[in-house]
Amino acid sequence: MASPLDVQRIRKDFPILGRTVRGDRPLVYLDSAATSQKPTAVLDAERAYYENSNAAVHRGAHQLAEEATDAYESARAAIARFVGGRPEDIVFTKNATEGLNLAAYAFSNATAKASHGHAVDPRFVLTEKDSVVITEMEHHANLIPWQELCAKTGAQLRWIGLTDDGRLDLDQLSLIDDTTKVVSVVHQSNILGTVNPVRRVMDRAHEVGAIGVVDACQSIPHMPVDVEDLGADLVTWSGHKMLGPTGIGLLWGRAEILDAMPPFLTGGSMIETVHMDHSTFAPPPQRFEAGVPMVAQSVGLEAAVRYLEDVGMESVAQHEHDITEYALAGLQELPGVRIIGPTDAVDRGSAISFVVDGIHPHDVGQLLDDRGVAVRVGHHCAWPTCRRYNVPATTRLSSYIYNDRSDIDAALAGIRAAQEFFGVL
Amino acid sequence: MSDNVEALYQEIILDHYKHPRGATPLTDAQGESFQVNPTCGDEVTVGVRLDDAGHVHVGYEGQGCSISQASASVMSELLEGESVEHMAEAERAFLDMMHSKGAGEPNEDVLGDGIAFAGVSKYPARIKCALLPWMALQDARLKAGIDVDKAATSEI
Numbered sequence: 001m002a003s004p005l006d007v008q009r010i011r012k013d014f015p016i017l018g019r020t021v022r023g024d025r026p027l028v029y030l031d032s033a034a035t036s037q038k039p040t041a042v043l044d045a046e047r048a049y050y051e052n053s054n055a056a057v058h059r060g061a062h063q064l065a066e067e068a069t070d071a072y073e074s075a076r077a078a079i080a081r082f083v084g085g086r087p088e089d090i091v092f093t094k095n096a097t098e099g100l101n102l103a104a105y106a107f108s109n110a111t112a113k114a115s116h117g118h119a120v121d122p123r124f125v126l127t128e129k130d131s132v133v134i135t136e137m138e139h140h141a142n143l144i145p146w147q148e149l150c151a152k153t154g155a156q157l158r159w160i161g162l163t164d165d166g167r168l169d170l171d172q173l174s175l176i177d178d179t180t181k182v183v184s185v186v187h188q189s190n191i192l193g194t195v196n197p198v199r200r201v202m203d204r205a206h207e208v209g210a211i212g213v214v215d216a217c218q219s220i221p222h223m224p225v226d227v228e229d230l231g232a233d234l235v236t237w238s239g240h241k242m243l244g245p246t247g248i249g250l251l252w253g254r255a256e257i258l259d260a261m262p263p264f265l266t267g268g269s270m271i272e273t274v275h276m277d278h279s280t281f282a283p284p285p286q287r288f289e290a291g292v293p294m295v296a297q298s299v300g301l302e303a304a305v306r307y308l309e310d311v312g313m314e315s316v317a318q319h320e321h322d323i324t325e326y327a328l329a330g331l332q333e334l335p336g337v338r339i340i341g342p343t344d345a346v347d348r349g350s351a352i353s354f355v356v357d358g359i360h361p362h363d364v365g366q367l368l369d370d371r372g373v374a375v376r377v378g379h380h381c382a383w384p385t386c387r388r389y390n391v392p393a394t395t396r397l398s399s400y401i402y403n404d405r406s407d408i409d410a411a412l413a414g415i416r417a418a419q420e421f422f423g424v425l
Numbered sequence: 426m427s428d429n430v431e432a433l434y435q436e437i438i439l440d441h442y443k444h445p446r447g448a449t450p451l452t453d454a455q456g457e458s459f460q461v462n463p464t465c466g467d468e469v470t471v472g473v474r475l476d477d478a479g480h481v482h483v484g485y486e487g488q489g490c491s492i493s494q495a496s497a498s499v500m501s502e503l504l505e506g507e508s509v510e511h512m513a514e515a516e517r518a519f520l521d522m523m524h525s526k527g528a529g530e531p532n533e534d535v536l537g538d539g540i541a542f543a544g545v546s547k548y549p550a551r552i553k554c555a556l557l558p559w560m561a562l563q564d565a566r567l568k569a570g571i572d573v574d575k576a577a578t579s580e581i
Contacts, residue, residue: 023427362465362490362554370430378465392466392488421426422439
């Protein structure tokens with residue numbers, strides 16, 4: 001099916017796409033899985049906020065403070081609507097990494113408090129008899145917080161392995177058993193592009209009474225996602241990959257779960273009452289938003305959400321499916337190029353990793369860059385996933401609403417030129 | 426291909442990448458160091474030994490991009506059998522060149538094929554690649570107790 005988007009019109013909203021790089025080369029930006037570019041509407045919204053309403057939120061008796069608070073809470077409501085959740089279940093974080101740490105620290109903080117006799121929800125207390133289950137395709141952000149949690153509590157870390165064609169090995173769902181207290185899984189892999197059946201994994205987690213966490217960084221920007229449909233207890237993602245500013249991420253939580261979680265970062269804004277020897281905490285989401293929050297970024301992110309709603313997430317997904325099919329076919333026609341991840345566009349996003357025989361990814365990326373084509377090279381913060389497929393690193397193309405087939409053509413031509421330059425054909 | 430990229434990928438570099446010299450580990454190393462570039466996964470292990478006649482022996486194994494692997498090859502060829510003083514001088518000259526941002530004339534008498542890496546210094550993301558084996562060398566020779574010139578090594 002052809003793309004429903006008018007990419008040329010969309011591109012006019014992104015000033016950066018008009019620039020040249022490395023001399024006079026037009027920029028071909030194929031690194032949106034790392035961070036997306038920002039439309040003028042997002043930049044204008046942030047600037048207008050600073051020019052007209054800038055103040056600290058949730059305090060102060062003046063008009064600017066009221067306007068800033070309204071802007072911040074309006075952003076929360078817009079984002080909640082975008083993912084089918086309630087505003088009071090949306091927590092603003094610095095990024096998705098903080099969201100995942102917030103989740104992991106709920107367990108280690110509860111475990112530490114329980115050992116000193118504090119009343120905590122037992123679902124968050126871990127012992128050496130418990131296990132934590134993730135997968136072998138996690139971004140380091142959804143791996144290391146759980147490794148650290150296990151190191152602190154003695155719980156066992158388990159991971160669901162992968163098939164040779166880049167999918168989760170669902171036969172290993174049995175790793176989620178009665179010992180499992182938490183299951184955390186990526187919705188769409190940032191390196192393989194695989195879209196995982198998270199509902200099935202979350203249902204399995206709930207069968208054994210575990211808390212389910214989903215890393216939705218690569219899915220929410222690229223397809224319609226309803227957080228309720230994922231079947232998770234906690235879902236985290238970032239703003240900057242969905243046309244929004246850097247410095248802002250989101251954590252959605254089931255109300256009952258958020259309410260049972262101890263705070264992560266502590267200090268101002270997250271308290272109910274404070275005494276010298278103890279304090280009580282605000283209800284969610286404020287419990288998890290210590291300090292002056294990222295108001296301007298929230299305003300920018302609301303503008304990004306409205307932009308995506310105007311384009312339509314169904315259209316975004318259809319556009320990316322088209323470009324992904326085109327790129328997968330083009331890459332597979334090139335001799336000496338091997339895709340790491342699913343080779344068809346079924347249950348697959350637009351991040352496509354590949355290796356070129358005889359040329360290290362760093363060199364592929366350098367030669368593409370010389371032609372103005374911006375891609376990511378390296379292990380993509382998924383080093384164990386690279387190891388699983390016996391590659392030290394990959395080159396990754398990732399597209400978004402402002403890319404079209406001509407951008408893929410530019411990348412394919414660049415790969416061929418790199419092969420000629422290195423004499424590997 | 427732009428001039429800058431032509432300068433980055435000198436023939437000498439591509440030749441060392443495709444036909445690496447001395448790319449075997451030193452079985453009797455007195456000092457050995459494993460270094461990795463965590464952003465891209467380039468790896469190199471360098472071993473050094475100083476024989477009774479005062480000659481340096483260098484061996485390595487690694488995997489990674491053309492710049493890091495060619496750099497290791499050039500380094501081992503440059504230093505094998507040389508004096509400790511020559512090693513220290515080459516180390517200092519290579520570091521100076523990599524921090525030069527493309528300015529300055531590298532000394533071919535000291536660096537040999539190493540001067541081909543002058544173009545790398547214009548690409549901040551690739552400097553680490555070129556320096557990786559030299560950092561491993563420095564660590565390995567310190568482990569081997571070969572500490573000839575602190576001034577030459579303090580900049581890394």
